[in-house]
Amino acid sequence: MNQPLLSVKNLTIDYIGEEKDFRAVDNVSFDVAPGEVFGLAGESGCGKSTIAFAISRLHKPPALIRKDSQILLAGRDVLDLDPKALAAFRWREVAMVFQSAMNSLNPVLRIEDQFYDVLRTHKGMTKTQARERTAEMLQLVDIAPDRMRNYPHQFSGGMRQRIVIAICMALDPKLVVMDEPTTALDVVVQREILQRINELRKQFGFSVLFITHDLGLMVQFCDRIGIMLQGKLVEQNGAEAIYKTPQHEYTRKLWASFPSLHGGVLL
Numbered sequence: 001m002n003q004p005l006l007s008v009k010n011l012t013i014d015y016i017g018e019e020k021d022f023r024a025v026d027n028v029s030f031d032v033a034p035g036e037v038f039g040l041a042g043e044s045g046c047g048k049s050t051i052a053f054a055i056s057r058l059h060k061p062p063a064l065i066r067k068d069s070q071i072l073l074a075g076r077d078v079l080d081l082d083p084k085a086l087a088a089f090r091w092r093e094v095a096m097v098f099q100s101a102m103n104s105l106n107p108v109l110r111i112e113d114q115f116y117d118v119l120r121t122h123k124g125m126t127k128t129q130a131r132e133r134t135a136e137m138l139q140l141v142d143i144a145p146d147r148m149r150n151y152p153h154q155f156s157g158g159m160r161q162r163i164v165i166a167i168c169m170a171l172d173p174k175l176v177v178m179d180e181p182t183t184a185l186d187v188v189v190q191r192e193i194l195q196r197i198n199e200l201r202k203q204f205g206f207s208v209l210f211i212t213h214d215l216g217l218m219v220q221f222c223d224r225i226g227i228m229l230q231g232k233l234v235e236q237n238g239a240e241a242i243y244k245t246p247q248h249e250y251t252r253k254l255w256a257s258f259p260s261l262h263g264g265v266l267l
């Protein structure tokens, strides 16, 4: 891979306990190329979300990133950013979509004001400029621009999740971290949203770090997949190879537990 966008090297994260520490992420290294979708799979509790939070610098105590861990984004050392650089880094460089992201919208603010908040803070946009950008972004996720005057409760869960994705895209991030972005939604809506994200990715060229329990979705959506077991990345490979010719015993077990998996592509 020439010049990865994201480079995670020897990442080790402990949750500090009163009596002893718990190693949630153990010496994990992987790269994500520009425009690539990289998936992290593995059983519940294996450390996927801990990695996602660390990459966005959203981890909090008791999580502690150990010395010698490195996270580089477009050549910058993410773990070294001071608070000012960090504020600019979030949203503009890395945006995050969580499972419950649709609930992260402020219930008492109109959608246009939520966009305005982000666009004013990060791009210094005026209200008129922000409105234009909001209309453009809503259209990208198939929501009629005139609905920007509405409040979150006037939308379905799937629409709200798409609005959050649109807010994430509004600043043209280089990397979008998606941790179970569609798990709370029904299967049809899930596919629609992922297809839309895929189209946007092709159009804008951002990379995606994708985390889901749904291995079928994972294989269809990702270019490459890393398999995690108890904090360690035990295998990483192209999505098709990791599905058809898994090398690690645990990867084989993981696929075997999803017998209905079919390795088609999403689009």
Ligand SMILES: Nc1ncnc2c1ncn2[C@@H]1O[C@H](COP(=O)(O)OP(=O)(O)OP(=O)(O)O)[C@@H](O)[C@H]1O
Pocket: 015, 022, 024, 042, 043, 044, 045, 046, 047, 048, 049, 050, 051, 061, 062, 063
């Ligand atoms: N605040 C915390 N304090 C202590 N331990 C934690 C904390 N948050 C997570 N852990 C532990 O760290 C490990 C990794 O958790 P993490 O949420 O990263 O796993 P995951 O693979 O994302 O799981 P899931 O798929 O269920 O979201 C788990 O064993 C979890 O119990």
